[in-house]
Amino acid sequence: MHKMLLIIRTFPASILRLFSAQALLGIGTGVFSVLLNLYLREIGYSEEMIGRLLAAQSLCAAIMSIPMGWLADRASRRTTYLLGVLLLGTGYSVLGLTRSLYPLFAAAFLAGTGSGAMMVSVLPYLQENGRHRQRKYIFSVNVTLMWITSVFAGFIAGWLPRIFKLLNPAGAASDADRLQYSLWVGIIFIFFALIPSFGMAGRSEHANEKKEPHRDNHDKAPLETPWLLIGRFAFCNALIGFGAGMIVPYFNLYFRDWVGSSIPQIGFVFALGQFGTALGSILSPAIAGRFGLIRGVVYSQLCSLPFMALMAWRHEFWVCAVCFVFRGAFMNMCVPMRQETMMEIIPAELRSRASAVDSMAWNLTWAFAMFFSGGVIKNWGYDVSLLIAFACYLASALSYRHMFNSWKHLSRNPRRARH
Numbered sequence: 001m002h003k004m005l006l007i008i009r010t011f012p013a014s015i016l017r018l019f020s021a022q023a024l025l026g027i028g029t030g031v032f033s034v035l036l037n038l039y040l041r042e043i044g045y046s047e048e049m050i051g052r053l054l055a056a057q058s059l060c061a062a063i064m065s066i067p068m069g070w071l072a073d074r075a076s077r078r079t080t081y082l083l084g085v086l087l088l089g090t091g092y093s094v095l096g097l098t099r100s101l102y103p104l105f106a107a108a109f110l111a112g113t114g115s116g117a118m119m120v121s122v123l124p125y126l127q128e129n130g131r132h133r134q135r136k137y138i139f140s141v142n143v144t145l146m147w148i149t150s151v152f153a154g155f156i157a158g159w160l161p162r163i164f165k166l167l168n169p170a171g172a173a174s175d176a177d178r179l180q181y182s183l184w185v186g187i188i189f190i191f192f193a194l195i196p197s198f199g200m201a202g203r204s205e206h207a208n209e210k211k212e213p214h215r216d217n218h219d220k221a222p223l224e225t226p227w228l229l230i231g232r233f234a235f236c237n238a239l240i241g242f243g244a245g246m247i248v249p250y251f252n253l254y255f256r257d258w259v260g261s262s263i264p265q266i267g268f269v270f271a272l273g274q275f276g277t278a279l280g281s282i283l284s285p286a287i288a289g290r291f292g293l294i295r296g297v298v299y300s301q302l303c304s305l306p307f308m309a310l311m312a313w314r315h316e317f318w319v320c321a322v323c324f325v326f327r328g329a330f331m332n333m334c335v336p337m338r339q340e341t342m343m344e345i346i347p348a349e350l351r352s353r354a355s356a357v358d359s360m361a362w363n364l365t366w367a368f369a370m371f372f373s374g375g376v377i378k379n380w381g382y383d384v385s386l387l388i389a390f391a392c393y394l395a396s397a398l399s400y401r402h403m404f405n406s407w408k409h410l411s412r413n414p415r416r417a418r419h
Contacts, residue, residue: 007137014129014201015138018081018122021200022142023149024193025085025118030153031160031186032092039179043099053108055367060112061119062363068113069120069356073349077125078200080352084117085197089190096183119359124351127343129201135344136285136293139336144281147332151274153186160185226347230354232403233342234361236396240331241362243392245369246385250377251324254311258382259320269321273328280329284336293341294404297334301397304330305390312386331393345407 011019040050072080091111094103122142130138160182161175168178247254255261255269280300287296307323307330314320346354377385 007134008141011134011138011141012129012131012201013199015126017196017199018125018129019141019145020196021081021085021193022122022145024189024196025088026146026149027153027156028092028186028189028193029088030150031157031189032095032183033150034154034157035160035179035182035186036095039176039183040104042174042176042179045101049101053104055370056105057108057112057115058363058367060109061115062360062367063116064113065116065120065356065359066353068117069353071117072121072124072352077121077128077352078197080117080121081125081200082194082197084114084119084121085190085193086114087111087117088114089187089194090114092183092187092190096180096187116356116359120352120356123339123343123355124348125200127340127351128348135340136288136336139340140281140284143284143332143336143339144278147274147278147281151271151278154271154274157182157186226350226354229345230350230357233338233354234357236400236403237358238361238365239392239396239399241365242369243389243396245366246373246376246389246392247382248389249370250373250382250385253377254382255317255320255324259315259317261317265317265321269324272321273325276325276329277332280333281336284333287333288337288340293337293344294401294407296337297341298397298401300330300334300337301393301400304328305394308386308390308393312383312390341404341407345404 037050037054040053045053068080068084071083087110091107091109091114094107094110098104098107123139126138126142127135161178164178164181252266252270255266261269284296284300287300290296291299304327307327310323311320311327314323342354342358343351373385376388
């Protein structure tokens, strides 16, 4: 941990500016993730219509990530990221202003496009603006920051409507109005993210890297075409997305219906799960240093599987709560290592498009699983849904090991890594 803190202190200013923007965005989008559904329900939309609206945003993020990835590779990561922040802030502003259906769908389109632009620009930017020995810590901090800000955003989102109620003791504002005011607090955080974003680095390091091919993978490049590698990453991520879509959106209902937990218990478990996930992300550099990036991804995914199996078998609150925390920690521990691996292997001129394809694969299979996972749970129970997710995660881990085993030397020993 001491070594990690020392290395974090050496991060370039360009990386720290992105992290500042990511933290502000994390708070703003976190407020929306907590309150938007409640706001839409309060202004009269059904759960079915809310689901369609959110699905449209996710689908748009998946589809638009492809042209945004092309833009990031042809223009710059900074330009695409700034465009993403502007589109996301504009889309959420419309969501926070209008109550009509068609403008809400237009806002979802803008917000989804903005999300897609940021998804495809962040990882290549981190790869190209950090030194080799810093990268596994940079990717770890990026994921950890996301989870920490989500915890903080959830906390303030729960209090914002109460604060606006105290500020208006006469009760002139309705519940929908107070939720709308709270959403605007999130919008302000999103637009504040533009301030550090303007200080991000441009194309200089990316351009240098294009002139000098990556030396870590020069001996493998003739055997593996870049788009074949991108397809392999996307396939493994698609399996995870499908498995996650079978159970992750229903974990709150799992604890209520399968375990019999109360709402305060569910809130406690979810908060603990967020902290466990953040801790797992912090520990990922140590795992990568010990086993290497490829084996680190595979081992962390495999370690989550026994906890999923226990969740499908047992009904006791504390057993399921502990399994929930460790399942999330191990599954998300692999995310920074997987991101670094993809950015190390894929050529610089294709990194944004690789990130776009990878994100699209996850989002599309997540959405596809969501179409029938509710019916599986309703007809056969949470245990069947968990076992399907178990099989998908296992298949992803084994496929990842098989497809990328020839890269197992990657960053195992940073001291001997070639630059």
